[in-house]
Amino acid sequence: MTSVKMTVNGKSVSGEVEGRTLLVSFLREQAGLTGTHVGCDTSQCGACLVHVNGDAVKSCTMLALEAEGAEVATIEGQANADGSLNVIQQAFQDHHGLQCGFCTPGMVMSAAALLKENPKPSETEIREYLQGNICRCTGYHNIVKAVLAASGQDVGAIAAE
Amino acid sequence: MYNFEFEQPTTVADAVKALSEEDAQALGGGQTLLPTMKQRLAMPSKLVSLTAIDEIKGVKKDGDQLVIGGGTTHGTVAREAAASYPGLAGLASKIGDPAVRNRGTMGGSLANNDPSACYPAALLASGGTVVTDRREIAADDYFQGMFTTALEEGEIITAVKLPIPEKSNYQKFEQPASRFPLVGVFVAKYAGGVRVAVTGASNEGVFRWTEAEEALSGDFSASALEGLSASAEGMISDIHGSSEYRAHLIGVMTKRAVTAAA
Structure with missing residues (x-):
């Protein structure tokens, strides 16, 4: 297991992952952010789409360790500050x-x-x-x-x- | 997928060292390798990510050629080559989808040499050069059949040099589910002649359609291709299209590319 640390929706999140741990698995299972979905798991469907350093990426086709130090944005961070829909x-x-x-x-x-x-x-x-x-x-x-x-x-x- | 050790060096020298271990595999943007590993069709003991190596990223013009770092994403090529080499930028802007283009890299695509990948057509039609950590390889020597290249074990594509043509265009007939080309044709017109490279069609991977090159070098127009047809021998035949269908598409896509480039 290797330590990984990234910023998700403005908050620092860290955990221990395997080499093969996907970014989407880290977000869902360790950061507890289950809004990012796994649809096809073959980078076709886009249900797992998040932003990494501002770019749209499919988090089922990126390793958690590749996001070390990155700024990640998920659906949970999209609402306005008062909780209303953006x-x-x-x-x-x-x-x-x-x-x-x-x-x-x-x-x-x-x-x-x-x-x-x-x-x-x-x-x-x-x-x-x-x-x-x-x-x-x-x-x-x-x-x-x-x-x-x-x-x-x-x-x-x-x-x- | 099976587990592996992960390394993310920041220099080419460190990456080459990391790749010298047995069963170590370079990882570009991962848009092909990770799905392949999920299916357990590949099981490297170690992945060496090239995405943190800044020296192999970027697009720059050097005289009459474009030099693109092996770690440059399709999205970056689409944006940064648009002014200098619009045919190449057009190709890059239609690979996969936007999220795939933000991860996938030119070096990764060329190293994998999928028989249906788009970039091999651009490299071959441009008569470009693959630059690695240890040597330079001409495009005509680089591609050696489906998923096979001149690269040695652990050799890293650091850059690709592409002579900028006077006119160019890439046309692909997409397989709608995968968005890979069923047939893709890149046409590039240089002062010294025209080069035509075909991807997606052949069991041997990307190839040059020399009859079309000769016809177009004399008269760069779709009408110059009248009466020419690519042979169906050796073409891929599968559920998406027969070898005859693919051979027919080569002619159609070449004409479209010439018309769009003119």
Whole structure:
């Protein structure tokens, strides 16, 4: 076992891990942050998406030891300081961007990464960026609407309606 | 996956030393190796992560070529090569998905030489050079068949040198589930001629389509390719497409790449 220490949602977290311990396992089982989900475990579905040093990564395909010293952001750190939903989370609720909710933490973290680099994405850009996040309930249209709304844009008519 | 010892050196010299142990394996961004290890198709006793070595990261222009560190992520190549080598940046911007591009590295992709990876097509079509901790290897000598390269045990790709073409483009026909190319074609036009590299199609991995290179070197237009067809012999045939289908796609993707580059 090796010691690992990182900052998760602004708080220092440390633990003892094996070489093979995945970042997502560390977050869920040692940091107790179970909002980050394991969907496919093969880096296809994006349910495990978190930010490491500001970049979106799939935490099922990164070792905990590779995050030594890193700043990690998960869904648990996304709400506003007063506990209310942030603008992206609220938009997902307003536009029914989730049904079962399993993919939602990854979708919200992916949307946050997109809006940081592209504050006013087009519908096409949103669909392209979310390629690595799979939702089996909504058919994506309401997720795309939610991201458009979160970026302050008109959700009006989107494709395939 | 089976457990392993983990090391994260900060210099190439320390990484080479760590890799000299038996069954030690270099780890780039891990976007292929970690899934492979989860399936227990690989079981190294030690992983040597290259992600903390700053000297093998970054994109810089050096005269008429682009020098890209082996540890540079696809996302960084997509952003930083956009002005100098848009064909390469376009390829990098469509590998996998954004989160995969934030981890996966050029060196990792080239060292693995997956027969359906995108970067081998760019390296081969650019007539580039692989720079390692111990030597330089020309692209034409580097690829030696599916998952096989000229790299020795423990040899690390520190950089890749790519001559910048006058015009270039990469087109891929994606297998929609994996997003790997069913067939991908990189076309690069230089003063001295055109190079065409095909990935995804052949059982031997990436290869140059020399008939198309000759036709395009005389006339760089999609119409120059009329009547040319790639042979289906040796092409991959699987549930996603027959060898004949892949051979047909080579022609289609090459024409699209030439049109987009022109």
